[in-house]
Amino acid sequence: MLTRREFSSYLVTGATALVTSGEVWPASKPEALQDQSKSLDCDLLIKGGTVIDSDQKLHGLLDVAVNNGRILAVSPNIPEGRARMVVSAKDKIVTPGFIDIHVHCFDGVGTGANADHYCLGRGVTTVVDAGSTGYPMINAFIKYVVNTSITRIVALVDISALGIVVHTKDTMRNLDWVNPELTEKAAEENKPTVVGIKVRLQKDIQGTNDLECLRRALQAADAARLPLTVHIDDSYSPLPDILKFLRKGDVFTHYLNGHPNGVLDANGKLLPAVLEARERGVIFDPAQGSSHFSFDVAEKCLAQDFLPDTISTDRLERPVYDLPTQVSKFVALGIDLDKAIEMVTVKPAQVYNYGLPLGTLRSGTEADIGIFEIRDGNFEFMDSARQKRTGHKMLVNKAVVRRGRYFVNEN
Ligand SMILES: [Zn+2]
Structure with a gap:
């Protein structure tokens, strides 16, 4: 002593x-x-x-x-x-402690998972609920989930009033449910828990109205002085028509999807609009979820040295499982482990204003820490089309602070 x-x-x-x-x-x-x-x-x-x-x-x-x-x-x-x-x-x-910038954790509602079980229990100390609710339900989400969880939870407000609590499709067919003023008001009133706005652009969510939904979401984000996270997958409009509106600090989530209007041209080359968006400071996040990730697209992007800015999960179910598994998946694709860990610590800490420094073990910061085992062996990973790749390292959480x-x- x-x-x-x-x-x-x-x-x-x-x-x-x-x-x-x-x-x-x-x-x-x-x-x-x-x-x-x-x-x-x-x-x-x-x-x-x-x-x-x-x-x-x-x-x-x-x-x-x-x-x-x-x-x-x-x-x-x-x-x-x-x-x-x-x-x-x-x-x-x-x-x-890992930071997952795309989860849905309105536990018991829609596709929401329990954050303490699926996130904290896997070494993830901070999560961003990516627009599970729109303006009518955000207070309930904060009261019953954010305030009762040990995991640090912040939230995006979905520009669709329905969020994804009722169902995930058709939530913006009717533009009466896409209200920028009420979305902004809900975001303002619930800062600092609300850290951004979310919009989902996909044909079966709003049909041909994607640019109008994007415009309204940007209006709300601008007015609330917050970043916008844009889900783009199988959109009605071509990707460049959407991307040109994204500002520095806005997030393009699901960018490695394998559907039409993706990031690659017919020859597998990255579209100039994608490179311009990165240059401008748009964040590229691959959130796999139920249907948004293709090994083929990921490998072509990596071959062109176009790495994700962050790694996240979206829906915490098979074959995503949890954030350490997604990190292991990107390691299997050739990303260096330290770099992959940066994508779930330092990088996501910079995407939103959490009100305090995160993603670091600097002296004086809140003690959020992950302790992981790295298992060696043959591990099979799957994309959304059930394509498989084998990796040789699996990150498994053993303890968390x-x-x-x-x-x-x-x-
Ligand atoms: Zn999502």
Whole structure:
């Protein structure tokens, strides 16, 4: 056991060395670290794992100390004596809690899954409910789901008043149900839980009215000063006619779908409008869901060096399962593991304004942490057309920390 003075000097020494190497602690916060170091105890110490935190450019054997729900320190060989609870992460990876920017978690309504079971229980500490409800139901969603879940949940308001709580098709056939003023009002009144607006553009959702639905969704997003997430799959209008309206920070979700009006031309080349949209800062998110992901399209995009910005799930059912499985799927397609983890931590943290820093293990931030095992073997992954690919690594969550609380996951 270290004395208070020894412990203090340990941390300060550690901090100085690490700041010099530019690896662990931000140089701008030395006083905060010294203040925290005066406290001898920490609530939780995660020992001996491989920490992967691309926000701080960390990849190595490091310990993580948590106190009062926040990250106290990330450093090599933090002494056990100071911790109330010590957990071994030997042979495991330790990451910031994953962030899934496309789920539906209005549990018990429509296709909604239980966030604590399917997300937190798989190492996902923050989710964005991608427009399960429109303006009439968003209050109920916040009251009964957001406020009662351990998983951090924020929401997009769907421009269709029906959202997807009644059914998923035909929800914008009648434009009376597509009201930008009431959508904006609901978004404004429910900030900061509401972080964006959502619109789904697909022939069997609004027929020939997709550009009008998009216009109304952009009007609501503009007025509420929020990003717009646009589901585009088998749209009536050609993709370039839609994409040209998307602004920097708007999200194109389901972009790896294998249906008409996709991102590729007849020769499998990315459309110029797609490259222009990326250049402009549109976010490309592959949310597989029930029918929106094609290995063929994904492989052609990757071959042209067009990687997703983020990885998400959409509907948490077979063959999507959960976010770690989707990460493993992209690793099977050739994306480096660290890069894939960045796509579920640092990158999605930048897409919306969550009101606090996420996707990082920086000292002082809320302690949302995932502990994962990487299993080696032959694992079969499936796309929406039931095409298969075999990968050799599977990420499996073993434990998760949410705002300092430690949960074991029996996977
Ligand atoms: Zn969805």
